[in-house]
Amino acid sequence: MSDGFACVNCGDTVHGRANTRRRGPDIAWYAHCPPCAALVADQMEPLGVLPAESGVDIHRCRGCGNHRICRKGWRTRCHICLDERSSGSALDSGRELLSRLSAEPALAHQVRQFADVATDDAVSPRAAAEFRAAVALGNDLDRRRGDGWTDLAGDVHGLPWFGQRRQPMSHGTWGVHLRCGSWQRLTGPGKGCVTCPPEAGDRSFAALRDTPYLLYLFRHRGLLKFGVGGMPRVREHLRGGAELLEVVEGRHADVIAAEAILKRRKREAAKPLREWRKRRMPTSFGRGTEVVRTRVRIRLTDVLPDGVDVSDRFGR
Numbered sequence: 001m002s003d004g005f006a007c008v009n010c011g012d013t014v015h016g017r018a019n020t021r022r023r024g025p026d027i028a029w030y031a032h033c034p035p036c037a038a039l040v041a042d043q044m045e046p047l048g049v050l051p052a053e054s055g056v057d058i059h060r061c062r063g064c065g066n067h068r069i070c071r072k073g074w075r076t077r078c079h080i081c082l083d084e085r086s087s088g089s090a091l092d093s094g095r096e097l098l099s100r101l102s103a104e105p106a107l108a109h110q111v112r113q114f115a116d117v118a119t120d121d122a123v124s125p126r127a128a129a130e131f132r133a134a135v136a137l138g139n140d141l142d143r144r145r146g147d148g149w150t151d152l153a154g155d156v157h158g159l160p161w162f163g164q165r166r167q168p169m170s171h172g173t174w175g176v177h178l179r180c181g182s183w184q185r186l187t188g189p190g191k192g193c194v195t196c197p198p199e200a201g202d203r204s205f206a207a208l209r210d211t212p213y214l215l216y217l218f219r220h221r222g223l224l225k226f227g228v229g230g231m232p233r234v235r236e237h238l239r240g241g242a243e244l245l246e247v248v249e250g251r252h253a254d255v256i257a258a259e260a261i262l263k264r265r266k267r268e269a270a271k272p273l274r275e276w277r278k279r280r281m282p283t284s285f286g287r288g289t290e291v292v293r294t295r296v297r298i299r300l301t302d303v304l305p306d307g308v309d310v311s312d313r314f315g316r
Contacts, residue, residue: 007033008161011088027075028068029157029169036085040077044068049287050183056171058153064267066137067153067289069171079137079159082126086161093163094129106306110257113303114264132163134260138228140165141173142256144186147232148193149175150286152186176286178236213255215300215307218242221280224298225291226266228259234314240282244314248300250307258303259290266292 005014005023008030014023024037044059047067059068061078070076082090101108101123112119114134115127136159141152154173158166173186177193184194216234218225220242227233234247250258285291292298301307 005031007031007036009033009036009083009087009090010085011090012036025075028070028077028159029167030161036083037075039083039085043077043081044070050174054174054183054185056174058174064264066134066263069153069155069174071171076155077160079156080130080133082130082160086126086129090161091125091129093132093161094125094127097128097132097163098123098125106254109305110254110261110303113261114257116265129163130160131257131260133160134264135257136164138256138260142228142252144173145175145229146186146192147230148178148236149186150178150284151176151289178283178286181283211252212249213252214247214249214310215255215258215304216247217245217298217300219245219294220282220285222294223281223285223291224294224296225281225285226259226262226298226300227290228255231313236284237282238314240284242282242284244311246300246309247311247314248304248307249310250304254304254306258300258307261303262298263290266290266296266298 006012007014009032012033014031014033016022018024018026018031024032024034026032027037027040043062045062047058047060050057056069056071059070059076060066061081063081064078066078066080068076068079097111101111111123111128111131114131115123117123137154137156140156141154144154145152152173152175155171156165157169158164174183175186176183177196179196180193182195213228214230214234215228216226216237218237225237225242234244238244281288281291301309
């Protein structure tokens with residue numbers, strides 16, 4: 001890259017090549033100044049779970065627990081978490097969102113829940129920008145989600161700073177196919193496992209924000225699992241022996257936002273579960289993403305107040 005780039009995180013001008021005295025390493029596709037790069041040097045933890053020949057790995061944010069795919073040897077950062085140096089244009093998506101809240105009370109309620117502030121307190125541009133990034137990530141992953149897959153992790157160019165994907169380039173989206181337990185790169189909805197025979201009824205992603213979608217909560221052996229999906233996904237957990245606690249149906253856009261709020265609130269989900277707990281989980285729970293201990297209080301109607309309880313569809 002040439003001279004005269006702006007640090008994507010703070011806006012300071014950086015010169016020269018990446019990894020030099022005047023310019024830090026490029027991180028998550030963008031130039032960083034040395035102080036911003038140093039601030040997130042240890043933010044992400046590589047998990048080493050993908051096949052060695054893939055050339056990529058899943059990294060977990062030590063702060064919020066969200067995952068991101070990155071090429072081995074490259075540097076990345078959390079899709080969602082900004083930091084104390086984030087400023088200028090890095091917060092523009094948050095400021096734009098805040099400008100809409102007075103006219104969109106339902107959205108304002110979601111953002112305040114995500115930011116964990118009282119009704120009369122101001123939401124910071126940073127928290128609003130992180131909400132935009134969390135929803136953008138949820139939507140991007142859901143475009144590639146199919147029934148029978150879990151633990152999706154991707155790489156969205158432009159997050160956490162811009163609130164949306166900026167470029168098509170990516171390190172890919174990966175997930176675990178429940179039938180065979182293998183990690184695979186996902187190429188789009190309806191694309192089946194490369195090993196297993198085709199299954200009938202795979203869900204294709206519906207882009208319309210008003211499409212009905214499900215937010216669910218299950219319990220199993222001292223653990224709670226929350227997540228989103230269609231009826232086949234709920235039935236996968238039931239077949240695995242999990243106890244259904246609650247299923248709420250709402251607009252797709254609202255369900256994705258509600259999941260983002262739950263992930264934000266339940267930071268216990270970011271703490272790795274002990275291996276003995278993982279071994280006791282149903283296979284549909286995957287590696288324990290969005291799984292917390294039962295002592296954590298979760299009510300789906302708190303984060304999806306306009307949703308409809310449809311638990312009786314599944315015999316509860």
